[in-house]
Every structure is written in structure tokens, then in C-alpha cells.
Amino acid sequence: MKFLSKAAVILVVTFLSLQTLTAQNQKADAEDQLSLNSGTIDNQFEYIFRKSGNFKGTNGQKYEAVKFSSLLTLKAHVLDSLKTTYASLANSKKTVENQAKQIEELKAKLTNTQSTLDTTNDEKNNMALLGMQTSKTNYNVIMWSIVAALLAFLLFFIYKFKGSNSSTRQAKLKLEEVETEFEDHRRTALEREQKVRRQLQDEINKNKA
Known part of the structure; x- marks a missing residue:
């Protein structure tokens, strides 16, 4: 009975150790995947945050130090992303306008088709008698x-x-x-x-x- 209890304790400790190692490895992998020149803007900001250094000022207050070159690179990436976003929005707006124009054209065609159909039904259901249109009945x-x-x-x-x-x-x-x-x-x-x-x-x- 004591042997089973010790074995259970050993298994639990081993499992917790494996979980801790797995979490640490995942965290390390995530940090390795972060880059200033690749990934999303959010990942690039996260990279800047992780690479920033801490120091104390003369007044004893803590500060975060970031490389100016990294900020310039991040700024360029943000601007490029914004340009891409604006271009995508412009294309989307143009696409929406074209689709709206096509919808209006389709509505006009549908109206004409409905009018032609109504005229055809009237001609089908009506007969000319002495120059006047009258129903078949x-x-x-x-x-x-x-x-x-x-x-x-x-x-x-x-x-x-x-x-x-x-x-x-x-x-x-x-x-x-x-x-x-x-x-x-x-x-x-x-x-x-x-x-x-x-x-x-x-x-x-x-x-x-």
C-alpha cells in the first residue's frame, strides 16, 4: 500500500515537471518567433516590449529603454501596414461602388423585364376588338x-x-x-x-x- 502511494506521488511530481518544461519551451519558442521584420504589427510591438531594457533614473524612477532604430523600423512597418490598409479600403470602396452600380443596373433590367412580362401577359390575356383591348373573357x-x-x-x-x-x-x-x-x-x-x-x-x- 505504501509502495503504491509513493509511486503515485512520483507520477504526479513527474507530470507537473513535464508540464512546467513544456510551458517554458512554448514560451521560449514564442519569444524566438517574435521579430521586428516579420509577423504582425502586434507581434512586432511585443518584440519591442521584450527587447526594451529597464533602468533607474537619478530620481529612482524606473524607465524602459528602446532602441531608436527599432522604433524607426517599427514606424516604417506601421506606415506600410497603414498604406496597405488604406489601399485595401480604397479597393473595397471601389468594389462596393461597382457592385452598387451593378445592382442598380440589375434593378433597372429587372424593372424592364417585369414591364415586358406585364405587357406580354396583358397581350396574352387581352384581345384586340375593333381597335380596343379587351380581356379574353x-x-x-x-x-x-x-x-x-x-x-x-x-x-x-x-x-x-x-x-x-x-x-x-x-x-x-x-x-x-x-x-x-x-x-x-x-x-x-x-x-x-x-x-x-x-x-x-x-x-x-x-x-x-
């Missing part, structure tokens, strides 16, 4: 109304034609009857006239005798 109603009116007129014409034809046939029959009666009457009148003439001639012949 109204057009169909008007056309079927015209067809119904023409059909009714045709039926009325047929009815009147049949009536007129019947009246004509009846008139012809009556005319034939009248002609027959007239012919009979004329024949009868002719026979009477001939009879009267014979009687008159007989009377004349008697008187001569």
Missing part, C-alpha cells in the same frame, strides 16, 4: 353574343322564309283556283254567247221565212 362573351345573335337572325330568316314560301304556295294555289274558275266562267260565258247567237240567228231565219 369579355372577348369570348362578345364573340359568342354575336354568334348567338347571328344564329337567332338566321333562324328568324329561315322562319320568315318558310312563312313566305308557304304564303307563296297558297297564293299560287289560289291563283290557280281563280284561273280555273275564270276559265270555267269564260267557257260558260262563251257557250251562253254562242247559244244566244244561235237563237238570234234562228229568229232571224224565221222572220225571213
Whole structure:
């Protein structure tokens, strides 16, 4: 039991020692990676801070000493970074303006397309009738109304034609009857006239005798 406790203590101490060594190595690596001529501006400032020296003034106050050449180099890097940033911002602004212009052009094209589509739908849904645009429903109603009116007129014409034809046939029959009666009457009148003439001639012949 005591042996297990000692072994556990040894393992814990060993683990903590390894953790400490790992942290120190990581810190050393991080310090080695810092440079004044590479990395981000934040890393370059961190490099300046780490490389600055401490000293006490005559009044006993602590001061941080930084190389002037390092400050000039850092300044140049900051200015270059700012120029790059400003150039990037200018390019971004130009890109945004171009995109805004393209968006406006697309909106205009979309409006024109929508207008053309509306016109096409109107032409599709409407029909020209006597120079006026009307919906297909109204057009169909008007056309079927015209067809119904023409059909009714045709039926009325047929009815009147049949009536007129019947009246004509009846008139012809009556005319034939009248002609027959007239012919009979004329024949009868002719026979009477001939009879009267014979009687008159007989009377004349008697008187001569």
C-alpha cells in the first residue's frame, strides 16, 4: 500500500515537471518567433516590449529603454501596414461602388423585364376588338353574343322564309283556283254567247221565212 502511494506521488511530481518544461519551451519558442521584420504589427510591438531594457533614473524612477532604430523600423512597418490598409479600403470602396452600380443596373433590367412580362401577359390575356383591348373573357362573351345573335337572325330568316314560301304556295294555289274558275266562267260565258247567237240567228231565219 505504501509502495503504491509513493509511486503515485512520483507520477504526479513527474507530470507537473513535464508540464512546467513544456510551458517554458512554448514560451521560449514564442519569444524566438517574435521579430521586428516579420509577423504582425502586434507581434512586432511585443518584440519591442521584450527587447526594451529597464533602468533607474537619478530620481529612482524606473524607465524602459528602446532602441531608436527599432522604433524607426517599427514606424516604417506601421506606415506600410497603414498604406496597405488604406489601399485595401480604397479597393473595397471601389468594389462596393461597382457592385452598387451593378445592382442598380440589375434593378433597372429587372424593372424592364417585369414591364415586358406585364405587357406580354396583358397581350396574352387581352384581345384586340375593333381597335380596343379587351380581356379574353369579355372577348369570348362578345364573340359568342354575336354568334348567338347571328344564329337567332338566321333562324328568324329561315322562319320568315318558310312563312313566305308557304304564303307563296297558297297564293299560287289560289291563283290557280281563280284561273280555273275564270276559265270555267269564260267557257260558260262563251257557250251562253254562242247559244244566244244561235237563237238570234234562228229568229232571224224565221222572220225571213
